[in-house]
Amino acid sequence: MTVPVTWQDVAALLPEFFLVVWASALLLLDVFWIREKRTTAWLSALGFVVALVLAVGQMGRAPLLAFRGMVIADAFSVFLVALFALSGLVGILLAQDYLARNGIERGEFYVLLMFSVVGMMLMARVADLVMIFLALELFSLPLYVMTGFARPRADSEEAALKYFLLGAFASGFMAFGIALVYGATSTTSLPHMVDVIQAGEADLALLTAGAALVLTGLGFKIATVPFHMWTPDVYHGAPSPVSGFMAATAKMAGFAALLRLFVLVFPVVADLTPVLWALAALSMVLGNVAAIAQRNIKRLLAYSSIAHAGYMLSAAVAFADPHLGPQAVAAILFYLVAYVLATFGAWGVVILLERRIGQEGLLLEDYAGLSRQYPGLAAAMAVFMLSFIGVPPTLGFFGKFYLFRVVLDAGFVGLALIGVLTSLVSAYYYLRVVMLMYMKPGEPIVRREPRVQATVLAAAALTLFLGLTAASSLYAWATEAILRFG
Amino acid sequence: MLWQYVPIAIMLVLSMGLAALIVALGHLVGPSRPTHRKMIPYESGMVPIGPGMRRQPIRFYRIAMLFLLFDIEVVFLLPWAVVSRKLGLFGFIEALIFIAILLVGYLYAWKGGALEWE
Numbered sequence: 001m002t003v004p005v006t007w008q009d010v011a012a013l014l015p016e017f018f019l020v021v022w023a024s025a026l027l028l029l030d031v032f033w034i035r036e037k038r039t040t041a042w043l044s045a046l047g048f049v050v051a052l053v054l055a056v057g058q059m060g061r062a063p064l065l066a067f068r069g070m071v072i073a074d075a076f077s078v079f080l081v082a083l084f085a086l087s088g089l090v091g092i093l094l095a096q097d098y099l100a101r102n103g104i105e106r107g108e109f110y111v112l113l114m115f116s117v118v119g120m121m122l123m124a125r126v127a128d129l130v131m132i133f134l135a136l137e138l139f140s141l142p143l144y145v146m147t148g149f150a151r152p153r154a155d156s157e158e159a160a161l162k163y164f165l166l167g168a169f170a171s172g173f174m175a176f177g178i179a180l181v182y183g184a185t186s187t188t189s190l191p192h193m194v195d196v197i198q199a200g201e202a203d204l205a206l207l208t209a210g211a212a213l214v215l216t217g218l219g220f221k222i223a224t225v226p227f228h229m230w231t232p233d234v235y236h237g238a239p240s241p242v243s244g245f246m247a248a249t250a251k252m253a254g255f256a257a258l259l260r261l262f263v264l265v266f267p268v269v270a271d272l273t274p275v276l277w278a279l280a281a282l283s284m285v286l287g288n289v290a291a292i293a294q295r296n297i298k299r300l301l302a303y304s305s306i307a308h309a310g311y312m313l314s315a316a317v318a319f320a321d322p323h324l325g326p327q328a329v330a331a332i333l334f335y336l337v338a339y340v341l342a343t344f345g346a347w348g349v350v351i352l353l354e355r356r357i358g359q360e361g362l363l364l365e366d367y368a369g370l371s372r373q374y375p376g377l378a379a380a381m382a383v384f385m386l387s388f389i390g391v392p393p394t395l396g397f398f399g400k401f402y403l404f405r406v407v408l409d410a411g412f413v414g415l416a417l418i419g420v421l422t423s424l425v426s427a428y429y430y431l432r433v434v435m436l437m438y439m440k441p442g443e444p445i446v447r448r449e450p451r452v453q454a455t456v457l458a459a460a461a462l463t464l465f466l467g468l469t470a471a472s473s474l475y476a477w478a479t480e481a482i483l484r485f486g
Numbered sequence: 487m488l489w490q491y492v493p494i495a496i497m498l499v500l501s502m503g504l505a506a507l508i509v510a511l512g513h514l515v516g517p518s519r520p521t522h523r524k525m526i527p528y529e530s531g532m533v534p535i536g537p538g539m540r541r542q543p544i545r546f547y548r549i550a551m552l553f554l555l556f557d558i559e560v561v562f563l564l565p566w567a568v569v570s571r572k573l574g575l576f577g578f579i580e581a582l583i584f585i586a587i588l589l590v591g592y593l594y595a596w597k598g599g600a601l602e603w604e
Contacts, residue, residue, distance in 0.1 A: 004576040024590045031597040 012066035012073040023114035030107030044110035052085035079481035080124035095241035112142035120253035159237025174217025180210030222254035235302035244347025270320035283310025318410035335399035345459030368442030380460035
């Protein structure tokens with residue numbers, strides 16, 4: 001007789017359970033009854049609102065291992081789960097008008113988006129090696145399909161195939177790494193693994209090799225150099241709302257699992273510190289330098305997302321230091337909030353200016369003269385660009401400040417220097433967008449889509465005002481969202 | 487630590503060596519008189535129609551994929567059925583949830599027309 005699942009287990013995963021049931025029901029409703037696809041969009045948005053409320057309701061509780069140690073509901077995971085629910089909502093707000101006007105609106109899109117968000121939430125909850133792989137696949141598979149959603153457009157299909165093949169390859173590395181880590185510690189449970197490692201019973205060489213392979217798999221998801229090759233092509237070919245959603249959330253999910261593994265379980269494999277150092281440095285340099293050469297805004301944002309993965313990874317380099325680990329987690333969580341806000345906002349502007357899918361209104365020149373006709377939108381875009389650079393009143397500045405402080409405390413002065421210098425380089429291409437909007441004459445055509453516009457303005461307002469007023473309290477909140485097992 | 491696997495390694499080398507030996511001997515010693523009849527793809531005498539790399543309708547893949555999905559369902563249900571008495575009500579409900587999830591997919595595929603051939 002097995003021990004049944006308790007209500008406590010269900011309560012620990014309440015937002016995920018709700019979303020799975022809601023998405024499954026919505027899938028059937030959509031094919032059997034719903035005529036207007038907009039209804040599906042609204043219902044899935046409602047589902048994310050409820051999931052957000054459920055996630056907020058979980059805040060402040062003691063950490064809880066559920067389902068016999070497969071998942072954990074701690075402050076870190078609840079913080080991210082709430083952020084994922086909010087991201088799902090924003091993803092739908094950005095996507096609905098775009099899909100409808102391009103004639104590719106199908107109910108499955110919203111259902112896939114919900115399943116993907118569930119996978120990302122589980123990514124933040126993992127307490128077992130098996131769960132990492134399951135969650136990774138659950139959030140990746142819907143993303144592959146959503147990338148190819150502009151079927152039969154060739155670039156969208158190509159992007160989907162490329163993303164799928166390389167993603168499957170990366171999953172292979174991940175699975176192999178998991179196998180090696182299991183071989184080194186003879187357990188898949190992460191809390192148990194910590195005990196085994198502390199007792200000195202783990203095979204360190206095998207563990208290091210396994211950790212390196214897991215890092216490869218996760219590095220693909222968060223798009224760090226040298227695992228970034230797919231990023232520009234996929235973000236370019238995918239429908240813009242999908243690119244924006246991926247750029248914001250897939251990175252969060254990857255970092256969630258990476259932090260939990262490296263800060264909590266793998267501090268013992270300090271040998272990997274130079275590897276992380278190199279990944280972070282390469283991402284910052286290559287992402288920013290390659291972005292300068294881009295004429296297409298989607299490719300520019302893709303390279304910029306690679307660079308931001310590098311900034312965040314530079315704080316994770318301090319994972320092996322027991323005192324700095326928690327600080328690195330807080331700094332990265334804070335930066336994720338700033339990055340997600342600016343990313344959603346910037347992609348929202350891209351969606352508003354994209355006249356026909358993947359064809360017109362995507363070049364940087366198309367942004368010329370935006371400030372004359374649409375001062376609000378241009379100001380919002382300027383805020384996002386300044387936040388990406390890290391200019392003081394915006395949230396991005398505080399994000400970079402906390403990140404580089406951790407890097408300096410850990411003694412990686414060279415890495416911090418690379419971060420600051422590449423930020424300067426990035427100012428060149430971010431400010432070019434601002435310069436085009438404000439100083440060049442042009443006749444940009446912008447969609448009247450109130451939901452997307454409202455999302456963009458709200459993201460801009462949050463980026464600016466959280467930076468001006470609440471940055472330190474947000475950081476304090478991120479500090480409380482500390483990683484723990486039990 | 488790895489010494490216990492040595493017999494397997496010897497076995498592997500021996501079997502591969504034997505296979506290579508037999509194939510090599512056949513090539514070296516056996517007479518080779520290729521006639522037209524002997525070189526056609528099917529020794530049964532069936533005449534092949536068209537080239538081997540033809541385009542297949544995508545429908546086959548769809549059916550194959552659906553078959554795989556629901557085949558896995560059976561693979562999971564079979565071991566459950568064997569121990570269902572031991573698992574009791576809890577196991578029964580678990581299996582029902584599992585079937586319900588797959589049922590959603592089945593209904594979706596059905597309504598979406600994936601089960602129709604034309």
